[in-house]
Amino acid sequence: xxxxxxxxxxxxxxxxxxxxxxxxxxxxxxxxxxxxxxxxxxxxxxxxxxxxxxxxxxxxxxxxxxxxxxxxxxxxxxxxxxxxxxxxxxxxxxxxxxxxxxxxxxxxxxxxxxxxxxxxxxxxxxxxxxxxxxxxxxxxxxxxxxxxxxxxxxxxxxxxxxxxxxxxxxxxxxxxxxxxxxxxxxxxxxxxxxxxxxxxxxxxxxxxxxxxxxxxxxxxxxxxxxxxxxxxxxxxxxxxxxxxxxxxxxxxxxxxxxxxxxxxxxxxxxxxxxxxxxxxxxxxxxxxxxxxxxxxxxxxxxxxxxxxxxxxxxxxxxxxxxxxxxxxxxxxxxxxxxxxxxxxxxxxxxxxxxxxxxxxxxxxxxxxxxxxxxxxxxxxxxxxxxxxxxxxxxxxxxxxxxxxxxxxxxxxxxxxxxxxxxxxxxxxxxxxxxxxxx
Amino acid sequence: xxxxxxxxxxxxxxxxxxxxxxxxxxxxxxxxxxxxxxxxxxxxxxxxxxxxxxxxxxxxxxxxxxxxxxxxxxxxxxxxxxxxxxxxxxxxxxxxxxxxxxxxxxxxxxxxxxxxxxxxxxxxxxxxxxxxxxxxxxxxxxxxxxxxxxxxxxxxxxxxxxxxxxxxxxxxxxxxxxxxxxxxxxxxxxxxxxxxxxxxxxxxxxxxxxxxxxxxxxxxxxxxxxxxxxxxxxxxxxxxxxxxxxxxxxxxxxxxxxxxxxxxxxxxxxxxxxxxxxxxxxxxxxxxxxxxxxxxxxxxxxxxxxxxxxxxxxxxxxxxxxxxxxxxxxxxxxxxxxxxxxxxxxxxxxxxxxxxxxxxxxxxxxxxxxxxxxxxxxxxxxxxxxxxxxxxxxxxxxxxxxxx
Numbered sequence: 125x126x127x128x129x130x131x132x133x134x135x136x137x138x139x140x141x142x143x144x145x146x147x148x149x150x151x152x153x154x155x156x157x158x159x160x161x162x163x164x165x166x167x168x169x170x171x172x173x174x175x176x177x178x179x180x181x182x183x184x185x186x187x188x189x190x191x192x193x194x195x196x197x198x199x200x201x202x203x204x205x206x207x208x209x210x211x212x213x214x215x216x217x218x219x220x221x222x223x224x225x226x227x228x229x230x231x232x233x234x235x236x237x238x239x240x241x242x243x244x245x246x247x248x249x250x251x252x253x254x255x256x257x258x259x260x261x262x263x264x265x266x267x268x269x270x271x272x273x274x275x276x277x278x279x280x281x282x283x284x285x286x287x288x289x290x291x292x293x294x295x296x297x298x299x300x301x302x303x304x305x306x307x308x309x310x311x312x313x314x315x316x317x318x319x320x321x322x323x324x325x326x327x328x329x330x331x332x333x334x335x336x337x338x339x340x341x342x343x344x345x346x347x348x349x350x351x352x353x354x355x356x357x358x359x360x361x362x363x364x365x366x367x368x369x370x371x372x373x374x375x376x377x378x379x380x381x382x383x384x385x386x387x388x389x390x391x392x393x394x395x396x397x398x399x400x401x402x403x404x405x406x407x408x409x410x411x412x413x414x415x416x417x418x419x420x421x422x423x424x425x426x427x428x429x430x431x432x433x434x435x436x437x438x439x440x441x442x443x444x445x446x447x448x449x450x451x452x453x454x455x456x457x458x459x460x461x462x463x464x465x466x467x468x469x470x471x472x473x474x475x476x477x478x479x480x481x482x483x484x485x486x487x488x489x490x491x492x493x494x495x496x497x498x499x500x501x502x503x504x505x506x507x508x509x510x511x512x513x514x515x516x517x518x519x520x521x522x523x524x525x526x527x528x529x530x531x532x533x534x535x536x537x538x539x540x541x542x543x544x545x546x547x548x549x550x551x552x553x554x555x556x557x558x559x560x561x562x
Numbered sequence: 563x564x565x566x567x568x569x570x571x572x573x574x575x576x577x578x579x580x581x582x583x584x585x586x587x588x589x590x591x592x593x594x595x596x597x598x599x600x601x602x603x604x605x606x607x608x609x610x611x612x613x614x615x616x617x618x619x620x621x622x623x624x625x626x627x628x629x630x631x632x633x634x635x636x637x638x639x640x641x642x643x644x645x646x647x648x649x650x651x652x653x654x655x656x657x658x659x660x661x662x663x664x665x666x667x668x669x670x671x672x673x674x675x676x677x678x679x680x681x682x683x684x685x686x687x688x689x690x691x692x693x694x695x696x697x698x699x700x701x702x703x704x705x706x707x708x709x710x711x712x713x714x715x716x717x718x719x720x721x722x723x724x725x726x727x728x729x730x731x732x733x734x735x736x737x738x739x740x741x742x743x744x745x746x747x748x749x750x751x752x753x754x755x756x757x758x759x760x761x762x763x764x765x766x767x768x769x770x771x772x773x774x775x776x777x778x779x780x781x782x783x784x785x786x787x788x789x790x791x792x793x794x795x796x797x798x799x800x801x802x803x804x805x806x807x808x809x810x811x812x813x814x815x816x817x818x819x820x821x822x823x824x825x826x827x828x829x830x831x832x833x834x835x836x837x838x839x840x841x842x843x844x845x846x847x848x849x850x851x852x853x854x855x856x857x858x859x860x861x862x863x864x865x866x867x868x869x870x871x872x873x874x875x876x877x878x879x880x881x882x883x884x885x886x887x888x889x890x891x892x893x894x895x896x897x898x899x900x901x902x903x904x905x906x907x908x909x910x911x912x913x914x915x916x917x918x919x920x921x922x923x924x925x926x927x928x929x930x931x932x933x934x935x936x937x938x939x940x941x942x943x944x945x946x947x948x949x950x951x952x953x954x955x956x957x958x959x960x961x962x963x964x965x966x
Contacts, residue, residue: 417893418686420651421885426682450852451885456897462947513900513947540901541853541861543832 149524151175151191156200157505162479163494172204174501177524182495199505202518205475206495207253207502208457209482211412212364212390212446215243215454216280220259220266220297226310226317227324229352231267233259234284234292239277240548242538247454248274248528249539251517252447253502254285255454256486261299261366264311264321268352269364270294271486273502274520276527285488287360295388295486296356299366300375301424318375325383328353356385362409362487363387368424370394373402380407388412388485390446392436393428399439410442410485415460416452433477434468443473444482455539462511475510583609583958586623587937589635593906595914595928605635607935610957615929630953630960634944636909637929638693638936638956640916641891642845643799643825643878645700647677647684647712651887657681660700660881662707666740667759669787671707673698674726677719679712683888687879688714689966690890691944693936693956694724694917694926700881701733701801701826704752705759708787709799711920713936715956724922729799729823730791732756734807735856753810760818763788797821799845803828803856812840823919826880828853828860834871843874843919846911848894849901851880865911866902876916896945905945941965 152174159170161182171188173181181188190196216237221228237257247255253274259266271293272283284292300317304310311317331350335343355361363385365376373394380387387405389395390412395402402408413432420426436443445460447453452460461474473481483493492500501524508515517539520528528535537545585607592603594615604621606614614621623629650657659676662668677697678684687695698709708727716722734752746752766785770778790796800811803826815822824830824844828851830837837844846864853860861867868875877898879889891912899908917927925934938944939953954962 416886417890418651418683418886418888420682421653421882421887423652423654425885426652450854453850453852456850459947465948466950511948513896513945516900540863541859542863543829543859545861546853546858 149176151180151194152524153190153194153196154199154204154505155185155196156198157202157204159495160203160205160475160510161495162206162476163496169200170204172495172503174521174524177501179495179497179499179501181497201507203506203509203515204495204503205506205510206479206493207504207520207522208251208478209444209486209488209493210247210252210255210447210449210454210457211388211444211482211485212414213247213252213255213257213449213454214260215241215247215255215449216257216272217241217243218257218259218270221263224309226263226304226306226320227265228263228267228349229265229296229324229356230348231259232270232294233257233267234270234280234294237270237272237280237283238548239280239283242546242548243449243454244272244274244283245528245535245538246545247447247449248520248522249517249530249535250447250453250455250457251504251506251520252454252457253504253520253522254483254486254488254492256295256364256446258295258297258364261297261303262306264298264300264304264317265324266297266299268294268361269297271488273522274527275522275525285491293487295362295364296352297364297366301366301368301372302422303366314372314375318379321379322382324353325357325379328357329383332357357383359384359386362485364390364412366390368393368428370397372424373398377401377405377408380405388444391425391428391448392432393425395432396429396435397427399435399441402436403439403441408441410444410481411436412444412446412482412485414446414448414451415463430463430467432467433464433474437469437473442481442484443469443477444485445477446482458510458515458517459513462513465511471511478510583607584624584626585628585630585935585955585958585960587635587939587955588618588629588631589633589939591634592929593634593636593909594930595637595910596930599906603635605929605935605937607937607955607958610935610959612929612931612933612935615931628960630939630955632939632952633942634940635929636691636938636940636944637913637927638934638938638954639691639891639895639912640694640696640876640920640922640927641687641692641879641912642696642876642916642920643709643880644687644695644697644888645881646687646695646879646888647679647681647697648673648699649683649881649887650678650681651683651686653884653887660698661702662699663703666704666738666744666746667755668703668707668784669705669730669791670783671699672727673708673710674719674723677710677712677722679716679718679722684714687888687890688954688956689951689962689964691892691938691951691954693938693954694922696728696878696916696920698728699731701731702737702881703733704738704746704755705730705732707731708796711922713956715959715961724925725920727790727796728920729797730787731825732798732800734800734802734810735804737801737856749807749810753814756814757817759788760792760814764792764818767792791820792818794821797823799823799825801825803847803860805829805833808833809836812836812842815842816840825878826857828857828864830873831861831864831867832859834867834873837868838871838873843876844868845878845916845919846875848878848880848889849897850889850894862897862901865898865908869903869907874915874919876911876919892944892951896947899945908945
């Protein structure tokens, strides 16, 4: 397949962006905090060392030698942990498929993201450094999702995470149950929903085999919908599957097995009922669960519980969390882990879920999710334990750049709300102030 | 024979009913919402009422009482505005009775006639510490109906009701705009309609009062309900988020001389001087309410701002159209405490301050002798995410002993 000009442009603009970042960086050491690296035990009095947007060392203050030109930042009394990863969000004013068809694998939400959406700033204030931004659940397949680094960006190009070919990383959003049931051409029943999906994946398998067996120049004509589905069949795109009721969850598992899909189950309201089946599935990458304060709001979520984290953990399934922002507010994301522990999940797995667990759900475990040398310098500085309601995110760092600072008035506005807190971001507050343009 | 069965059944019934109207609660920390917290405190409840509160060293627990223990104890929480019981958790037509859309002004509707005491959400909020609930017709119509105050117990509304007609619920702003070319289509039309209705109701009240015996005008439920607001019998509860709508409500109250309670009030923090000058209490939106639409300028710190301005306020869980179908008052108070409100003030804002604004502080809102035996037990700081509610007592009945 030939690469489109836009992808070439992408690769170029990203390269420029990356150069711009790293050129100015001297090593920075954050000294004296309690560090929760997620990978390995907590460090009571630690140092996080970063350089050129990457983590270069993590360890106890007493045992570390710092490079000579290191800028030292005193963070004693604070807690440092990896940036939070939100495996299911709707920030960025994105738009997905329209009402013309129930299955729209050609839709790319990244092209609709408004990087200046105030909700991106609010997500930074909640400690989120990477979000899987998805189209909604009103379709069986509503389009390609996009994994965004929540940098202070001017455009979406500044936020995307590229694959090797330069195109933006993302998954494929699917849904079953009641949200995707509508009047024709949408399905009216669950069985029809599954049949429509099956039909499309069978077509995609045919398309895929024609592509593979075709001689040079004899490939079938390009079909954007089929190309999207082939990326799913190849396992390049993880299916992010909205599903609530226990029988709908099992339907996802069957379809995944039938077509060899890599699937993340989202919401999974009835996870407590089928945790063993979920854990036993080879196709399920993991679960992205929501912590919500009351059951219902819709029939298929009537039995949702904060005990889902515990049930999945006990069954041995991977658990991540999501905000589903605007269903819940990104600024309250740490609460998900707190409530999961309230529901019986272990502290260790709950914190893992917010960070590394979610990273795995997005195929980003080699880059983010823990504080380890070589990983992206995405981290948050907290003024207390991450599971306490009284704790606030003081700073959020992405790729070694500070993107949120609660002590700055504009950032504080995004963090707590107030007049103008929901308006589109007017200026890149950090970039401008740091460059000293005024 | 039939008689004997009835007697047998009623004896059995009695045996199953309130087993422990006599109950005492011991707490490592006892928050009474009436003064300083008490270490190693005790609350004694007899026949549904609190008969003693104080340090264990000074309060004798009568023998034979059921005794519960907890790390922390607070008064039963008072949710100052909700639609739970009219709005059900399934969110289907059959369980959504919180807004009647057939006409913009319907003060004659009574929550008393629509409250479902067996609704799952009632149990849900009770398990999370709410013992008193001000609920009823929600925002969305200019005047949507008369609210009710209930205890979160009972098989029927008759068992649950505390105040059958508490306030008359009104809404100003975008959410009260009617669709399809119907009125009100604008804010100014809303005000014109309300003024006109209150003038008519005043006229009705005057005619009633001045009529000779037997010559009174025909009863008019609509005007009677508005008349209760004009006579001071019932406050007008105005849900308004935008500052201009809040000011309009204050003007209307001053013009007609009725008692106003502001509700929601996402932009109250922008006009604290005006609210303070009008001496109007505020049933503030849940801090965690979505900061969208008319509430786009809401702040987690609204409570502390109002507190600082000397405005009487309390919290509500409000109205939710989708997921979650209700918020949980305890979590909202916790979020307020995490965002600048002193912990004791946050507790007051969901107990005694709410009871005062609802006019029921003689019965609930604090742990004091003579008040209803409504108590919540916790295994730690009530506001922490990881703490559980371990027990709920309403009028001396242990209604929940699960960990929530």
